[in-house]
Amino acid sequence: MEIKTKMLFEDIKAYYFYHYGKKVLGYFIFLIFTVVATFFFRGYQKGDRFDVYMLLISIILGIIISSVFSSLYILYLLWYGKRLLKSNKLFRYEQTYIFDDEGIFNKSEIGEAKIKWKDFYKAAETKKAFIIYVSRYQAFIIPKREIKENQGIQYIRNLLKSSLNGNFK
Structure with a gap:
């Protein structure tokens, strides 16, 4: 199966959110x-007893501060x-x-390479x-938008499952 693609910002963004989404959370x-x-x-250090008001303020401040820092981290990843x-x-x-059954052949204007399945680390969908x-x-990022038919997606999924010996999620 042959797939032609050019990397777009949305592909990079999806890759980063796949990798860093749980970390941000x-x-x-x-x-x-x-x-x-x-x-x-x-x-409590001041000797006060349990204060619901202080707890609510702490939770609200925690959410605000966490939201600011998480947003900054996401903006950094996008940048x-x-x-x-x-x-x-x-x-x-x-x-x-x-x-194909042997591996992936990658070709561009810069050069080409054939990588056998045994040389891949892992794969994810x-x-x-x-x-x-x-x-x-x-990693190679293969956008699904470039795979024209559902059978092609299923073919790649099955090929990765069978070729990577359990290193496919």
Whole structure:
């Protein structure tokens, strides 16, 4: 099966949210807990007894502070994704991926490579793409929008399942 694609910002964005979405949620929850604990237990240091008002203020401040820092982190990821798209020469050219039983053949104006299935680290499927890792930090992003038919998506899914020995989510 042959797929031709050119990387778009939406592809980079989907990749980052796949990787960092849980991390952002974790930071958000951690910051809420930290702020609530800091403000709430500060009242106990002063010798005050349990104060519902202080607890509510702590929760509201925790949500506000967590939202600000989580939003800044998301904006940073989006900025970095745009910068990556502009600076990476491979992303400027159309990529051709040919899937077969031996591996993936990747071709662009810069060059070409055949990577055998045994040389891939792992693969994952998201709503918008297949992410096929060459190493822990490098991957091919194959947008599903470029796969014209549902049978093609199923073909790639089955090929990844059978070729990567359980390293496909």
